[in-house]
Amino acid sequence: MEEFVEISLLYDFYGSFLTDKQREAIEYYYNLNYSLSEIGEKMGITRQGVRDQLIRAKELLHSFDEKLGLVDKYQRQQTLLQDSVKGLDEVMARMDDENAKGSLMQVRKQLTRLMEEA
Structure with a gap:
């Protein structure tokens, strides 16, 4: 770094x-x-x-x-959150059920908010 x-x-x-x-x-x-x-x-x-x-x-x-070890912990959490958002995006791109997509979008928004607040 x-x-x-x-x-x-x-x-x-x-x-x-x-x-x-x-x-x-x-x-x-x-x-x-x-x-x-x-x-x-x-x-x-x-x-x-x-x-x-x-x-x-x-x-x-x-x-x-x-x-x-707070910096390392923070960086690991950020990586995990980013990977989770990316995974949700990939799943949502393959889904046809709009209700399920909406639920996943809410989870994505919550994860994104966590990343921004950290």
């Missing part, structure tokens, strides 16, 4: 466990795409200080995920 996507996902799950400075550095760097120098100016620290904050924050995010 690309680093920016990975860190953003980890941050979504575990960002509240970071210090304010670490959250700020992650937010600027990964979500707003600021350079280390720009972040340093905003935070009132050196470029090296920003780098240190980012490294420590990434280590903590990975550590939390190793212990809790």
Whole structure:
């Protein structure tokens, strides 16, 4: 997984466990795409200080995920939901009974809503 996507996902799950400075550095760097120098100016620290904050924050995010495994669980659930929706679509394409199709469409909508809410 690309680093920016990975860190953003980890941050979504575990960002509240970071210090304010670490959250700020992650937010600027990964979500707003600021350079280390720009972040340093905003935070009132050196470029090296920003780098240190980012490294420590990434280590903590990975550590939390190793212990809790929420990102992997989320990704498995999303894959399962997507596969379920795809399977329903395939079944509905082969059905002639409109009542049964309507019931399956309701299940599909519920699964889709679950994916969007997660």
